[in-house]
Amino acid sequence: MVTMVNPALVCLLVLLLFGQSCSAVSHPKPSCRYPPSQWCRSLEIAIQCKVLKQCMELRAVSLPQNAAPVSLSVFYQSLCPAWRSFLSQQLFPTWAMLQDILSVHLVPYSATKELPSEAFVPCQREEPECSVNMIQACVVELTGVSGLEIISCMESAADVLSAARPCLRLLAPALPWASLQSCVNGSRGPLLVNRSSAAARALSPAPAHLPWVTFDGEFSEEHQDRAMSSLFTLVCELYQGIKPPACTGIRVHLDRGYC
Incomplete structure (x- = not known):
């Protein structure tokens, strides 16, 4: 029995873990301003970058634990x-x-x-x-x-x-x-x-x-x-893990309330 692997999922995994592109593999090209290393950081970013399905599959295959502090x-x-x-x-x-x-x-x-x-x-x-x-x-x-x-x-x-x-x-x-x-x-x-x-x-x-x-x-x-x-x-x-937004300069949109 052969298990089919989603090429987009493989590419996204490579991007998240190693920061390298996968020119030989088709992968989602979302029109968002977040780099690939941030695509699965939050539900909001995944939806905005149109990679929610890939991020859910990625979590299903158990990403390795992030680096130690x-x-x-x-x-x-x-x-x-x-x-x-x-x-x-x-x-x-x-x-x-x-x-x-x-x-x-x-x-x-x-x-x-x-x-x-x-x-x-x-x-x-x-x-x-x-x-x-x-x-x-x-x-x-x-x-x-x-x-x-x-x-x-x-x-x-x-x-x-x-x-x-x-x-x-x-x-x-x-x-x-x-x-x-x-x-x-x-x-x-x-x-x-x-x-x-x-x-x-x-x-x-x-x-x-x-x-x-x-x-x-x-x-x-x-x-x-x-x-x-x-x-x-x-x-x-x-830090050897996925850089937090504070390190990358990425803006994180949060719900804001006013009184």
Whole structure:
């Protein structure tokens, strides 16, 4: 028994997965302004591009899972001006637009450049930066993904330390302030900061400055330089799956209501 394969479906699959045309295979040529990589992104686009049937068949043959998100880790000190600038100008705006394809891991820690790599000085709570590092480490531990929003809120304030409580109340109302205090004042907070410091010391190459950015656990000078000036574009380039509209510049028409 021979199973007939729809040539248009084959071509559409090639276009979606590899971004290549199929000149030898007949395929739908919809008069729409979306590139082939976006044809099956939504019901509206499929209908507009007249490929609804092909997209339904494509889903029936089980497309492979999309690529994993770009994994970005940032090693930083909470009161470092360069970190605060990077967070407000690059990291948070990029994450807000590309959070479906970007996984951010924040690593606040206390650097000890003057000491040998094997030496370790515990974070002292009475030091302002140590206190903020510990609070932010606990924020990440207790809130997960929303931790970036809370930390961005803190870092945008004139007094980062005093902003912790109102930012937590605003962006994570379900998390009691007492829970964060328990983490910071107990054994968990110092442990988290110590782990972050150990992770930083284990990096190769070791951080030469802060913030220090790695992608998928690897550091490169090129990625570091580009992350500091054009992180959004870099994340779009590094993502191996179908690019979201924010990366391609495609306009997505949504139903809008007015009051």
